[in-house]
Amino acid sequence: MTMTPFQNASTWINAENAQDPNSEIYQSKTYPKELLYSNRMYEKLMDFEPNASEEVQIASKAQHICRWKITRESYPMDRVGYLKWREDLKKFHAKTTAEILEKAGYSEEFIARVSFLIEKKLLKKDTETQLLEDVICLVFLEYYLEPFVQKHDAEKLKNIILKTWNKMSEKGHQEALKINFSATNFQLIKDALGL
Structure with a gap:
């Protein structure tokens, strides 16, 4: 059975987030932290807005993709450092997701829109x-x-x-x-x- 671009992208986003070395216990089960976050985001989106576009669906799943790779501690522990960290994370999440979407066969326009959403523009x-x-x-x-x-x-x-x-x-x-x-x-x- 051929996978759709959305199914491929979702599988690959999950595979990335499953590598999170940090874990969280939820309902007596241990999950990679960002995989759990990604699942919660997607479930909440579909519950809150079942007709959400495919772009928003992917952006919800990839909101924190590979977040552990850029640690808060690698920036100055002040307000300026915090804001810089957040800004760099958004760009990193958008870039990581764009690479996956390209591999899944999405158009440049679609990818640009997902990046726009992940970077929380406007x-x-x-x-x-x-x-x-x-x-x-x-x-x-x-x-x-x-x-x-x-x-x-x-x-x-x-x-x-x-x-x-x-x-x-x-x-x-x-x-x-x-x-x-x-x-x-x-x-x-x-x-x-x-x-």
């Missing part, structure tokens, strides 16, 4: 960039807020939640409030948003 102005950002924020709130709660004080957490919230659309906000948060975290979100 946030709030481009509907698909905004859709991807909503999904990133929803995945963060559902799966990754808890580890932050254990590491930071309430003020810092409120700031993180507010920044996340401000990146989202109204539809994203409505979806976020359906997440099954712990009572403590839901209270924290309400406090941060002044609800």
